[in-house]
Amino acid sequence: MGDFSETFPMDLSYWGVDDYRAGWVRALRRVDAGRDEVDSCLVTSITDPATANFVFCWPLYRRGTDVYVQNAVVFLGELADAFRPTEPWLSVEPRGTVDEDGNEISEWRTTIDEVRAFLSAHP
Template sequence: MFNIKIEKNEFFNDWGDLIVKSKIIINDFSEYFDLPVSYWKVNDYKRSWVKSISQILNKNKDRAILFTSMYDLEKVNFLHSWIVYKKGNSAFIQNCILFRDDFNEFSLENIFKYIPDREIYSEYGEKISEWTTDFENIIRFYDKLKFELK
């Protein structure tokens, strides 16, 4: 199972961001998060997820980035995302924060070159949290998104 469920009700959080409650589900793991919708709307996120997953399906890439926060890139310090790494019939999924200062000329057009290689241990030798599902579940999620965007 893989899904990102997005509620319909928008509201302002304590920091003044317009958000919708959302939830990522990876098999028996789930986690709620706030999806900011002042800069990107829900369908912008969905379109970006479809585009990124299609890189694996159509361009023989081995990874995709699913942004779960997006702001004006001129003003933001970091972006939240989930990275999907494909290996064989499996998908390995890690939460990732991309820091704008780590990249030159950071833009959405070239974001794929900034998706980090899959690491299973941090620079301190600690195991990185990672969830695994069948890649077929990622394809189902992709198909569902494409249907919703029609």
């Protein structure tokens, strides 16, 4: 988004590229549709949740016109409810800026306008 780009490994055994794209569009539309405060999530690597232990993702936290992105691992065995790949935001923790050890959590900041520009370029 904007001038920022990131590369990362992506498992293609459960989801194909089109599945990731569709999931990202759903997640970004959720951020766009929210008013001032909404959480969402971009799945960055997933294997079959029925047999996997974890899912890699980028939680998205919209606060007004700012959107904060963090890197996270969802441990499937620790969830109260089954992981839903089409609604991964249901398994994401609320935004925190400090971890349990008092360390600052790394995050990126972008804007809702950048999210909208990305959605316009990637319908």
